[in-house]
Amino acid sequence: MRINIKYRRSLIVLGAIINVVFILARCVSNGEKDKTAQSPADKELITFESYTSSQKCMSCHKAIYDSHLNTAHHLTGQPSSEGSIKGSFEKGRNTYSYTPSILLSMEKRDSGLFQVAYFKGEEKRAMRFDMVIGSGVMGQSFLTWRNNQLYQLPITYFTAADQWSNSPGFPNDRVLIDRPATSRCLECHVSYAEGIAGPALEPTGFDRNKIMYGVDCQKCHGPAAKHVAYQTQHPQDTTAKYIVNPVKLSRQKQLDICTLCHGGNIQKTKPSFEFTAGEDLSDYFSIDSNDDVVLNSSEIDVHGNQVGLLKASKCFKMSAAMTCSTCHNTHKNERGKTELFSQRCISCHNTTNEKFKTATHSQINTIEKNCIDCHMPAQPSKAIAVFLEGEETPKTSLLRSHFIGIYRDEIKKFINKNK
Ligand code: HEC
Ligand code: HEC
Ligand code: HEC
Ligand code: HEC
Ligand code: HEC
Ligand code: HEC
Ligand code: HEC
Known part of the structure; x- marks a missing residue:
């Protein structure tokens, strides 16, 4: 249960997924295959350039574009800013103390927003908030860049208490600064991140200019650069080209889009960002069918x-x-x-x-x-x-x-x- 292990190391522990759920995750049937489906081998390579900015959708699908901005999907992965971080930077509400001598403080500085570790009042290390994971319905985790690698910050924001908190899985007597953020976090909280270092299945380095934040339109509709180019050049054509409407897919393929991120502990067999809407998820993840689970x-x-x-x-x-x-x-x-x-x-x-x-x-x-x-x-x-x-x-x-x-x-x- 590899993902399980990764979860445990995360800021918000997503780890204690018990067996029943593990078995349930395996319920996702890979029956009902669409015979006309392209095999992944003939499909075009998916890169950052296959996508376009979702702002482009605004000119032709304004109502959907506007309302999508308010969804947890849109907000679940964002660059850090005072607007995107829900926790407070105000004095009196901006600290978390581990022990009487070890303190972490959330600070606004000229060069950005930081989690700053102090030992007996002396500054030891300032770590920049670079990426926010989570819309804040429940909480937010934060990642920081070092070269092309992402690391998890030791403090998390917990919405129900409106407080900064230590992250489970992180020690409670010292400040851990070097826990790498796995590519898995990005796979569900951003729509695309171009790996530039490490194995293709589990990249360890990313191009920070080639990240599509949040759960974008194109995660559910497929890469849309061609759709936008075509419809812009052919304004008289009112039929859609080069785009997926989930409602026209088989039930299984509609579910596959959501299962990518809402299917619990599924195991990838190919790089997750290569899966696009309309394909069979079972070509990318090992998903066993087991519908006879007795539920308790x-x-x-x-x-x-x-x-x-x-x-x-x-x-x-x-x-x-x-x-x-x-x-x-x-x-x-x-x-x-x-x-x-x-x-x-x-x-x-x-x-x-x-x-x-x-x-x-x-x-x-x-x-x-x-x-x-x-x-x-x-x-x-x-x-x-x-x-x-x-x-x-x-x-x-x-x-x-x-x-x-x-x-x-x-x-x-x-x-x-x-x-
Ligand atoms: C230049 C105009 C234009 C732009 C820009 C545009 N679309 Fe479209 N789109 C259309 C037209 C025209 C249709 C067909 C009529 C309709 O369904 O609204 C369409 C249809 C769709 C459909 C339904 C397809 C179907 O088969 O039912 C989806 C989904 C879609 N667009 C998504 C997007 C996304 C996502 C973006 C941004 C990345 C986007 N569109 C940008 C013009 C555009
Ligand atoms: C790329 C990953 C991804 C895909 C694909 C995806 N989701 Fe989500 N979804 C998330 C994440 C992450 C959250 C949690 C967002 C947050 O609060 O930070 C979420 C939250 C939600 C929520 C809760 C919204 C709220 O207001 O709290 C609903 C409902 C939902 N998803 C439904 C769906 C459905 C239906 C599909 C398929 C059509 C789908 N999702 C596809 C990742 C995804
Ligand atoms: C398999 C997909 C998946 C992976 C991998 C994943 N998440 Fe999530 N995450 C979700 C979904 C879906 C939700 C919404 C809650 C739910 O349905 O369980 C969520 C919720 C959250 C929330 C609360 C969001 C909110 O707005 O309330 C945080 C924070 C979070 N995840 C952080 C992480 C971090 C950090 C990692 C990497 C260690 C990670 N997640 C890995 C799918 C995923
Ligand atoms: C979490 C998945 C998801 C995201 C994100 C998403 N859509 Fe959709 N979209 C769907 C589904 C599912 C349908 C089919 C709904 C139905 O008819 O049952 C759909 C339908 C559509 C249609 C067809 C017309 C209609 O009104 O149903 C258009 C156009 C469209 N989406 C555009 C967009 C645009 C533009 C964005 C981003 C601003 C976006 N979608 C984001 C899942 C998504
Ligand atoms: C029979 C209706 C129904 C269906 C079908 C359904 N949901 Fe939900 N879902 C709900 C309700 C009701 C809520 C609670 C909404 C609320 O109170 O904000 C919810 C909440 C959620 C949430 C937010 C989790 C939370 O508790 O905060 C996610 C994520 C979600 N649904 C994903 C999905 C996905 C993915 C599917 C398809 C596998 C799905 N839902 C199918 C009714 C449904
Ligand atoms: C697409 C149609 C559909 C929708 C939407 C739907 N159901 Fe059902 N539901 C069924 C069918 C069919 C059954 C099985 C026959 C029956 O008991 O009526 C069922 C069974 C049930 C049962 C009996 C479960 C059991 O184990 O005995 C409950 C309770 C129930 N539904 C509640 C809900 C609630 C609450 C919602 C909305 C959140 C909902 N349903 C939405 C179709 C639906
Ligand atoms: C106060 C809690 C409660 C609420 C609210 C409630 N139910 Fe139920 N429901 C039950 C209980 C308990 C049963 C089992 C039969 C019984 O004890 O009356 C049941 C049974 C059912 C069944 C199975 C019926 C059968 O044929 O055996 C369905 C379907 C269902 N509910 C749907 C709904 C829907 C739809 C709503 C909203 C319109 C709803 N329930 C609101 C408590 C509730």
Whole structure:
């Protein structure tokens, strides 16, 4: 479980992915292959130049472009700036002390933003914030460049507490400054990074001018330099060329796009950035099929494997067309819109149907406003957890379980709260 090991070394420990989830990650079926698919061998080499700036999309797809700017996808990998970092640089709120003599302070200087390590009040090392990983829904990790290599900074920002925190996996008695950031972090948090050193599968050095930050339009629609060139030169042509619309792909290929980053612990067999929308993910990652997993919901870790969990749900198994887009419009930030998501449940589960009027359902008057808290409860992630200053136990983030089912305990809580 190589990825698992890498996670453990990360700022936010994404590591404690237990076996059930590992097996679930393997549920992603590689059946249903599209026979017309290009084999990866004949396809054009993907480089930074295959892509274009997503600002180019604005002139022809303005509404989507504008709303995408507010999504967690767009914000999940960014160059550092005061605007992109959520933690405070104000005196009194900008420090984390490891021991009475070791302090780390977040500082704004003329040459940039820094994490500065002090020993007994004396400055020992200043490390620049260069890249922000995470939109800050839960937290943010930070990377710094040294030559062409990226290193993880020792302090992370944890949103639920609005505090700087020590990163789990990092020691709590000294400042670790030389933990390399793996290419794996970039593979899910930026759309493309051109490797220039190390093995192709796991580059160790990157061209800092050839990074496409965040989850860009082109991660889900394929490299679009040719689309933009063609449509610009042929403004009278209203049919799209050289672009992928996921909705026109097979269900499996639609899911493949999301599985790249929401499929938990999948193992790459080819460089991750060579996979583009419309291809078979199984040509790039080893994904075993194992749909007979018996689920025990109390053991599920919901971190990052929405695909595996959803696939194990009855809703998915018993409807031929369900994909992630059945509930998510990824062009918009719909976070927290419980009623809107519940409408999407109701599109299949008609609440006026007799079958719907179960004992529990009949007790709730406002049932149409919230199906989510009972059937997709937020559960503590065993993986996204950090240590706050002076605390012995980690604080965890909550994630929605995508194993849609009947959670008796959560349902009791919900009923008590809504009495
Ligand atoms: C010069 C205008 C122009 C630019 C710039 C442009 N597009 Fe398009 N795009 C079109 C036209 C025209 C269509 C076809 C009509 C439609 O679906 O809106 C289209 C369709 C699409 C479709 C749907 C394809 C389908 O088969 O249904 C996607 C996805 C898309 N564009 C993505 C992008 C992305 C991503 C960018 C930026 C990297 C971009 N476009 C830039 C003109 C443009
Ligand atoms: C290149 C990796 C990548 C791909 C591909 C990707 N995602 Fe994500 N997605 C992420 C990351 C990383 C986050 C966490 C963003 C954050 O908060 O920093 C995320 C967050 C989300 C969220 C939560 C948004 C919020 O407001 O908190 C949803 C929903 C989501 N993705 C759905 C999808 C769907 C559906 C697809 C496929 C169409 C998809 N993603 C494809 C990486 C990806
Ligand atoms: C396989 C894809 C994947 C990899 C690899 C990955 N992440 Fe993530 N990361 C996600 C997704 C998806 C989320 C959103 C939470 C979820 O669904 O679990 C996320 C969430 C986060 C968050 C919280 C974001 C927020 O806005 O709340 C941080 C911080 C983060 N990741 C940092 C990292 C770092 C550092 C690494 C490298 C060690 C890394 N991630 C590797 C997919 C990935
Ligand atoms: C996380 C994946 C993801 C990202 C990022 C993304 N899209 Fe899409 N896009 C989709 C999916 C999925 C569909 C198909 C939706 C459907 O019809 O079910 C789609 C559909 C489209 C269409 C077809 C017309 C329509 O309104 O459905 C256009 C045009 C488009 N996207 C443009 C863009 C542009 C421009 C960006 C960036 C600003 C972008 N997309 C970012 C996943 C994504
Ligand atoms: C694409 C259609 C579709 C959507 C959307 C959908 N479901 Fe389902 N769901 C089904 C089907 C089909 C079944 C299996 C037959 C049944 O129990 O009605 C099912 C079963 C269920 C079950 C029974 C699970 C079990 O293990 O017994 C629950 C609970 C449920 N859905 C809740 C939801 C909730 C909550 C949402 C929204 C978050 C949702 N569904 C969205 C199609 C859907
Ligand atoms: C039946 C409806 C449904 C389907 C299908 C669905 N989701 Fe979700 N998803 C939700 C709901 C509801 C939430 C919670 C939204 C909120 O409260 O902001 C959510 C949240 C998320 C989040 C944010 C995680 C968190 O808890 O903060 C991610 C990431 C995500 N979904 C990814 C996916 C991916 C990838 C797929 C496809 C494999 C998918 N979802 C399919 C209903 C769905
Ligand atoms: C208060 C918690 C609660 C809420 C809110 C809730 N459910 Fe349920 N649901 C349950 C319970 C509990 C069951 C199991 C049957 C029972 O005990 O009444 C169930 C059963 C189901 C089933 C399976 C029914 C069957 O045929 O066995 C579906 C489908 C379902 N719910 C969908 C939904 C949808 C859609 C919504 C929102 C419109 C929703 N539920 C809101 C608690 C809830």
